[in-house]
Amino acid sequence: MSNALTWLTDPVNWQDQLGTPGIPTQLGNHLAYSLAAVAIATVIAFPLGLLIGHTGRGTPVVTFANGLRALPTLGLLILLYVVVSPHISGRGDAPYLVPTEIVLVLLAIPPVLGNTCAGVQNVDPAVRDASVGMGMTGREVLFRVELPIALPLVLSGLRSAVLQVVATATVAAYVGLGGIGRYLYDGLAARDFAQMTGGAVLVAALALVLDGVLAGVQRYAVSPGVSGRFGTGPAQAGARVAEAAGKASVPA
Amino acid sequence: MIAALGRIPAQGGQSPPGLLGYFSAHRTEVLHWLWWHAWLSVLPVLIGLVVSLPLGYLASRRRWAYPALVSVSGLLYTIPSLALFVAMPSILGTKILDPVNVVVALSIYTVALLARVVADGLGAVPEDVAQAATAMGYTPLQRLAKVDLPLAVPVITAGLRVAVVANVSLVAIAATIGVPELGQLFTNGFQLSSTGPYYPPIVLGIVLCVVLALVLDLVIVLVNRALTPWRRTEAHR
Structure with missing residues (x-):
């Protein structure tokens, strides 16, 4: 552990050398790969989840996406x-980057899709009926009632997608991608355990x-009426249940 | 399905066999890896369960313990598995290739998942049931063993299923740092594909991992059924 601390605090490792990127560059790479994958997955899965949750049609798609989670990530x-x-x-990193981005996107889709869909479907039917009774159109019901209520679940889906992708991007260094995973595998190859740790x-x-x-975004983006941060009442219990349901995800 | 996959024409390599051909050519080592993979997936779940039961019990009985448990387990859950595998030797003083690293790391994940599930399961026992047991003269410990725990079994086994299926996938990742299990099929396939795509070991590894996950999942479902006989009688009524 103390060796790792020496490695972490050595200024040489924080600068870009010829051919070896420094820690800030690799952190940036890791972040870029991960966020790009989560962004693409969200663009695909979030509207799809809203649509499936709202119409109730196409649930087999969600079941299929969840089935994909049983596949071993490394395989x-x-x-x-x-x-x-x-x-x-392509030049440079493209032969590593494109396939790993595809895998990262595939991994990020199930949590976002599943949680968005479940969040919209779990909205109390009485609330939905009330909004229709007030004269809201289907679109208004979705965006002004169902989505705000579903938001805690949607965001916890996004959180587990981010964690899964960051973890798998580390493993992707095995096939040659950059990012922090490089230190783990390069350290192993060189028997440099300080670098690895x-x-x-x-x-x-x-x-x-x-x-x-x-978690901070989740705290401030969710309407106080849904999260129950202000006041007490049934909404609070509902938010707790929703949060508990969102936590039932898998580490990577 | 396996037969169909066996007919995938393999490219590259020298007179390459299909999936089943690859399996029969490497039967001994593949079965050895399968055995290890099963152990590395199951042992952490057993250890995790033994540790989680008292932790979950404490969290269900003490008001302060539950939020603490939830935040600590959330933090542990956040750490990527590869980082945990790699950090274990400097924490435990083991060698980098020691399978103990994988077992301890996955036990930590299992505890992070299960302790909360146990607390929720024990906390969900209906109040009137608990009071009836107390009125019948059960001591707190007897009530825990004969009333609360059996009623929490379905919740706990649901958590066990998530943990064991996740472990099968996580164990495979340890192959990239050299631990021998089914993940070796992936790393071997990767190395054999350096000249041209060579699918059999990779596809065989995926098939065996999925089958192993399904079998372990089924075992837990059957154990759950055996431990909760009253649920079956209810269903028949």
Whole structure:
């Protein structure tokens, strides 16, 4: 552990050397790969989840996406890498980046899709009926009633997607991608355990910080009426149940 | 389905066999890896369960303990598995390839998941049931063993199912740092594909991992059924 601390505090490791990117660059790479994947997955899964949850049609898609979670991440990563990378003749990182981005997007879709859909479907039917009775159109019901109520679940889906992607992006260094995973595998190859442990600390810190930031977003984006931060009542119990349901995700 | 996959034409390599061909050519080592993979997935769940029961009990009985448990387990859950595998040697003083690292790391995840589930399960025992047991003369410990725990079994086994299926996938990741289990099929396939795509070991690894996860899941479902006979009689009524 103390060796890892020495490695982490050595200023040489924080500067870009010729051919070896420094810690800030690799942190930036890791963040960029992860956020790009989560963004693409959200663009695909969030509208789809809203649509399926609102119309109640197409639930087999959610079941299928959840089934994908049973696949071993590493196997999926290497299979896609082997299948896709020979077809990519780009410069630089493209042969590593494209297949791993596809896998990361595939991993981020199920939590976002499943939680968005479940969040919208779990809205109390009485609330939905009341909004229709007040003369809201289907679109208004979705965006002004169902989505705000579903938001805690949607955001916890996003949180587990981010964690899963950050963890898997680390493993993706095995097939040659940059990011903090490089320190783990390069350290292993060179028997440099200080570098390895230092990299592990960095990844854990990155995951904790990202999750903390999203927890903050969740706290302030969710309407006080839904989260029950102000006042007491049935909404509070509902929010707790929703939060508990969102936590039932899988580490990566 | 397996037969169909076996017919995937393999490219690259020298007179490459299909999926089943690959399996029969490497039967001994693949079965050895499967055995290890099963152990590395199951043992942490058993250890995690033993640790989670008292922790969950404490959290269900003491008001201050529940939020503490939820936040600590949330933090542990956030740490990527590879980071935990790699950090274990400097915490435990083990060698980097020691399977103990994987067992301890996955036990930590299991506790992070299960302790909360146990607390929720014990907390969900209906108040009138608990009072009836007390009125019948059960001591707190007897009530825990004969009333609360049996009623919490379905909740706990649901948590066990999530933990064991997640573990099967996480164990495979340890192959990238050299621990021998089914993940070796992926790393071998990766190395064999350096000249051209060579699918059999990779696809075989995915199939075996999914089958292992399904079998372990089924075992827990059956144990749950055996431990909760009253649920079956209720269903027949």
